[in-house]
Amino acid sequence: DIQMTQSPSTLSASVGDRVTITCRASQSISSWLAWYQQKPGKAPKLLIYKASSLESGVPSRFSGSGSGTEFTLTISSLQPDDFATYYCQQYNSYPCAFGQGTKVEIK
Amino acid sequence: EVQLVESGGGLVKPGGSLRLSCAASGFTFSSYSMNWVRQAPGKGLEWVSSISSSSSYIYYADSVKGRFTISRDNAKNSLYLQMNSLRAEDTAVYYCASDGDYSPFDYWGQGTLVTVSS
Secondary structure, eight states, X not given: OOOEEEEOSEEEEOTTOOEEEXXXXXXXXXXXXXXXXXXXXXXOEEEEETTTEEOTTOOTTEEEEXXXXXXXXXXXXXXXXXXXXXXXXXXXXXXXXXXXXXXXXXX | OOEEEEEOOEEEOTTOOEXXXXXXXXXXXXXXXXXXXXXXXXXXXXXXXXXXXXXXXXXXXXXXXXXXXXXXETTTTXXXXXXXXXXXGGOEEEEEEEOOSSSSSOEEOOOEEEEEOO
16 A cells, blocks of 8 residues: 655744645655645645646645655745645555645744 | 535444435536545544446445445435444544546535444
C-alpha cells in the first residue's frame, strides 16, 4: 500500500504570507494526487487534482506542483478564509490513502 | 446543483450493524464512481470504500474488509454502506463523495455520525 506523509503537521502563518505544504508518497504515483481543504464541522472541499489542476471555483492563489513522490500545495497570499486543515490524497491505486493533514493556524 | 445527503447514522452497540445511505441529485449518478470516507473524532480522513458506476469494481480498506459492504442503486440514485460487526474504532463521521469527470472526490455530503459504544 502507498503511504502519504504531509509536512508540517501544523503551520502558523499570518494573512498575506506565502504558505507551502509538502506531501510525500512512499512510491511513485505519477501525478495522481489531490489536495482538499477542510474547515471544522464541514466536509472536505477539493482544491487541486492531478497534482496541479485547479478545481473550478477555487481561487487562483492556490496552486499545486510535483510528480512522482514529492508534491506541494502553495497558497500565494494567505487569506482569513484559508485557515483550515489541508489533506493530500493519492488516487494512483487502491487503497487511495490520505495524508495525515496540515492545520494552518493564525500566527 | 449537486447534492449528496447521507443518512442512517446513529448509536449502535459493538458487534451491531448499521446501513448508511447517500441520496444523490443534480448529476447523472449512474455515470460516476462513488466513495465512502470516514473521519474519527479529532482525526484525519480515512478512505473506506469505492464502487464503480456499474458496480463492476469494488474496493475496501483493509480495516473494513469482510465487515462492510458497499452497493448502489442507480435507478434510485442512491449509494449504500452496510456495516456489520461494528467496533468502537468504527466511530466516525461517514461521508459519501462522488468522483468527477477528471477528478476524484469532487462533491461530498455533509456526513452522518456513527457511534459504536455499549
